[in-house]
Amino acid sequence: MSLLGRKVRGFRLIDLVALGLLVVLILGVYLAKTMAGRERAQIAAVERQIAAEKARIRLLQAEVSHLEQPARIERLSSVYLGLKPISIKREADLATLPSLALQAPATATGKTPEEPAPVIDPTMVAEEPVAAQPADAQ
Numbered sequence: 001m002s003l004l005g006r007k008v009r010g011f012r013l014i015d016l017v018a019l020g021l022l023v024v025l026i027l028g029v030y031l032a033k034t035m036a037g038r039e040r041a042q043i044a045a046v047e048r049q050i051a052a053e054k055a056r057i058r059l060l061q062a063e064v065s066h067l068e069q070p071a072r073i074e075r076l077s078s079v080y081l082g083l084k085p086i087s088i089k090r091e092a093d094l095a096t097l098p099s100l101a102l103q104a105p106a107t108a109t110g111k112t113p114e115e116p117a118p119v120i121d122p123t124m125v126a127e128e129p130v131a132a133q134p135a136d137a138q
Contacts, residue, residue, distance in 0.1 A: 006013045066072070077083040092100055 008016060
């Protein structure tokens with residue numbers, strides 16, 4: 001009698017081997033589907049995050065576009081900083097540039113001599129750097 005034709009408790013050995021392989025195959029397919037479902041859920045979550053980030057990027061680009069509008073910047077500079085367009089009397093031409101360059105640095109920076117010196121907060125001033133010792137002095 002052959003090994004595969006042998007009977008165990010009324011079943012042929014080939015039937016028991018086939019049943020075992022079938023159970024292993026079913027469990028393998030079940031585990032593969034479960035893992036694929038988890039990965040599919042993770043992929044969907046990442047795609048949702050990507051879509052949300054793209055929407056946020058579009059929103060931020062729209063906000064930057066709004067904030068960089070020249071009319072808005074001009075309005076804010078006149079309201080908060082008191083800036084206004086330069087009058088035609090203050091414009092310089094090419095011939096007057098050398099004489100303007102020779103003026104005192106205080107007037108070249110736009111400060112007038114009667115302007116008070118700016119107040120400096122002592123808590124905001126950094127400590128003076130220590131002078132480096134020459135290499136020969138050590």
